[in-house]
Amino acid sequence: MPVLQKLETLTTIADLRAWSRAQRSRGRSVGLVPTMGALHAGHHSLMERAVAAGDSVIVSIFVNPTQFGPKEDFARYPRSFDADCELARTAGVEAIFAPTVEEMYPTSASTYVDVGTLGEQLDGLARPGHFRGVATIVAKLLIAAEPEHAYFGQKDAAQVSVLRKLVRDMAFATELVVCPIVREADGLALSSRNAYLSAAERKQALVLSQSVRRVENLYERGERSARLLESAALAVIASEPEIDVEYATVVDWATLLSIDNAVPGTLFAVAARVGTTRLIDNTIL
Ligand code: PAJ
Secondary structure (H helix, E strand, C coil), X not given: CCCCCCCEEECCHHHHHHHHHHHHHCCXXXXXXXXXXXXXXXXXXXXXXXXXXXXXXXEEECCCHHHCCCCCCCCCCCCCHHHHHHHHHHCCCCEXXXXXXXXXXXXXXXXXXXXXXXXXXXXXXXXXXXXXXHHHHHHHHHHHHCCCEEEEECCCHHHHHHHHHHHHHCCCCCEEEXXXXXXXXXXXXCCHHHHHCCHHHHHHCHHHHHHHHHHHHHHHCCCCEHHHHHHHHHHHHCCCCCCEEEEEEEECCCCCXXXXXXXXCCEEEEEEEECCEEEEEEEXX
C-alpha cells in the first residue's frame, strides 16, 4: 500500500512546471497520467503503474475541447472532480493538474500539433481533428511538466500510435508507458462513456469485447488472414442488430494501415455506436 499523502491541486501551467522542477530537484522522477476525469479503475491502473515505478505522480484532469467534434459530447462529458481526487489519492498520486480551458488555450492561441495522415485513420476518420486535439494537448502537458514518464492505456490504441509518433517526431524526452486494458468482470472495457449506457445498451455492448475475444481465439488457433479475422468479428457484433459498427479492422499498430496478414504485435481494433454512445475496444495479437 502506498503511503497516502496530501494531494496538491495545481491549476496553472506555471505551477505545474514549478511543481515538476521541485520534484526533480529532490531527485524524484516525474510520472504524468493525462486524463479527462470521470476516473475509473482503468485510470487507476495507470496511476498504480506510475506509483510502482517510483515516480512522483501527477494526474491531469482536463476535458480537452479541441479533441471533440462540434456535434460530440464535450458539454455533457461526465465530470466528477471530488471523486476523481479521492481515487487519485488512494492510488498514491501526489498532485492533480486541473486547468481551465482559458489556461490551456488562451483566447489568441492558434498553434496546433498536426500529426499528418496518421491522424486520419481509425477514430480520426470518423472524428476529423480529434487526434490533432489530442496531440496538441498532450504536447502542451509534456512541455509544461517535462515528465520522465507519461502513462497511457492501450484501450485507446490509435491514440497510442499518434502519441508515440508525436514523441518521436518532436523529440520529446518523455518515455511513454502503455498499460493494458482494464475490463469489467464480463469483459466490457472500462470507459468514462459507459456511464451513458442504459441497462439494455450495457448488455448489447458486450459484443465488442466478445468480438475481440473471438479474434484472439482465432489468432491463437493459427488464423492469420486479416479479412477472415475481421469478418469473424463482424459476425459476433451482428448478433446485436441495434449496434452500428464504425470499424472492425486488423491494422499495423504503428501506421494504423490495413494489412493482409496478422503478425505478433498487429492491432485488431473495433469501434461501434451503441445507441448514441460510441465505444471502442481492441487487442494486440
Ligand atoms: P481519458 O479517456 O480520460 O483516458 C485517460 C487515459 O486512461 C488514456 O490513456 C486511456 O487510454 C486510459 N484508459 C481509459 N480507459 C481505460 C481502460 N479501460 N483500461 C486502461 N486504460 C484506460 O484518453 C484521454 O482521456 C484523452 O484523449 C487524453 C490523453 C487525456 C488527452 O486529452
